Amino acid sequence: MVATHPSAAYQSGLQYLSDRAATRSPNQQLLPLTARVNDADHLEVGGCDVPDLVQKFGSPLYVLDEETLRSACRQYRDAFVQHYSGESQVLYASKAWNCLAICAIVASEGLGVDVVSGGELYTALKAGVSPDKLYLHGNNKSRSELQFAIESKCTIVVDNWFELKTLVTITDEAAHPVRIMLRLTPGIECHTHEYIRTGHLDSKFGFDPSQIEEVFCFLSQQSALSCIGLHAHIGSQIFELQPHNDLGAVMMQWLGKAAQHGLPVQELNIGGGLGIRYTExxxxxxxxxxxxxxxESIESACREQSLPLPKLLSEPGRSLIGSACVTAYTLGSQKVIPDVRTYVTIDGGMSDNPRPITYQSVYRTVVANRMLAPLTQQVTIAGKHCESGDILIKEATLPETQPGDVLVVMATGGYNYSMSSNYNRIPRPAAVLVNQGEANLFLQRETYEDLIRQDRLPERLR
Structure with missing residues (x-):
């Protein structure tokens, strides 16, 4: 990092730079671990100059730092080895961002992959993820998705009675018993956004606790289904530790009851949900x-109930990928409304980052081509879409900007590309993987031709 006076550092993009110490947890960073300001006064990630990346690959552009992603994978993996006496397996919750390159990276670090659709399952398999490390979730899996999962020999996390009974009708043709887990609703609240709380009783996910005994009895009579474990997930973007401590005791009670019914339960998946840093x-x-x-909560519950340690699974998503990526935009028009606000417009918006308009999510940003410039104006970052609510950041403090500047928004790895759209027929952005000064395109920018690829014009309209 270039040297600078402390006061200048405070009034520039330097205030957001990560502590690059190896012990820092990536989810606690605003920028990727490799972020620095180079001698050109530009933001650099993975040894690559971000304005140069925009010049080469265009914008908007997702920039994914491989070192940060791998570091997060290793910290999860190594922490379980250190703190849990039994067997463990970390799964990447790929709904956060599912594509060939990311699935391949996490698999190379020993992680499995949690998928929630046939498409995510297909992608993970194509990326080389072993079926015994693939788990299919979802509250309304289609019959074809269930059949695909059975043929792929992955584990199916069963969510409800309809799905369970559907499985019974199609498993007779399976050569071996189908591995399943049961998703249960633990009734644990956590302080997060209403739409991403999935562990309370009023949820579309999982079997209700009142149904557990009946489900266990039913499964004990199904020779074609092998119930190897239980699953629960209490929410997302959680900063509290107590709910996860409570979850261990609840889950072990259910695991003990499943064993009493003769079910071959040996795995316990406590979900994910650890939050990341979006703002200071x-x-x-x-x-x-x-x-x-x-x-510690699982080990304590096992001791209290005299149960053997299960294989402990977790499925982090956002806390693995979120802080590893930034999105680079090119600034365009400005609109100054005296005594009201100044709008600064980017060449993307809600189609590449729908979280602000969906969840009222807040982000931080820097001007990547002038990292040390004093912060002199407060602006509203507006997207280019024909939607009044297409506002990326309401109050951003920036240096004086001009059209052509490169604006970088932090922590955009989780749910940005995966929730992106073609609203206004805007092509989806490209994504590059950066590492030690090398940049590799891993998601190609869509073209106008891609936008009409699935269109069909009836003959009578030609």
Whole structure:
């Protein structure tokens, strides 16, 4: 990092730069671990100059730092080895961002993959993920998705009675018993956005606790289904540790009851949900702190109930990928409304980052081609879409900007590309993987031809 006076550092993009110490947890960073300001006064990620990347690959552009992603994978994996006495397996919740390259990276670090659709399952298999490390979730899996999962020999996380009974009708043709887990609703609240709380009783996900005994009895009579474990997930973007501590005791009670019914339960999946830092005020626990609480709660519950340690699974998504990526935009028009606000427009918006308009999510940003410039104006970052609500950041403090500047928004790895759209027929952006000064395109920018590829014009309209 270039040297600078402390006061200048405070009034520039330097205030957001990561502590690059190897012990820092990636989910606690605003920028990727490799972020620095180079001698050109530009933001650099993975040894690559971000404005140069925009010049080469265009914008908007997702820039994914391989070192940060791998570091997060290793911290989860190593923390479980250190703090849990039994067997463990970390799964990447790929709904956060599912594509060939990311699935391949996490698999190379020993992680499995949690998928929630046939498309995500297909992608993970094509990326070389082993079927015994693939788990299919979803509250309304189609019959064809279930059949695909059975043929792929992955584990199916069963969500409800309809799905369970559908499985019974199609498993007779399976050569071997189909591995399943049961998703249960633990009734644990956590302080997060209403739409991403999935562990309370009023949820579309999982079997209700009142149904558990009946489900266990039913499964004990199904020779074609092998119930190897239980699953629960209490939400997303969680900063509290206590709910995950409570979850361990609840889950072990159910695991004990399943064993009493003769079910071959041996795995316990406690979900994910660890939050990341989107703003300076966010203070999520580290990856290791989260794992330590989860591991200790399970071990304590096992001792109290005289149960053997299960194979412990977790499925982080956002806390693996979120802070590893930034999105680079090119600034365009400005609109100054005296005594009201100044709008600065980017060449993307809600189609490549729908989280602000969907969840009222807040982000931080820097001007990547002038990182040390004093912060002199407060602006609203507006997207280019024909939608008044297409506002990326309402109050961003920036240096004086001009058209052509490169604006970088932080922590955009989780749910940005995966929730992107073609609203207004805007092509989806490209994505590059950066590592040690090398940049590789891993998602190609869509073209106008891609936009009409699935269109069909009836003959009578020609």
């Amino acid at each position: 005020s966010d203070d999520p626990p580290s990856i290791e702190a989260w794992v330590k609480v989860v591991a």
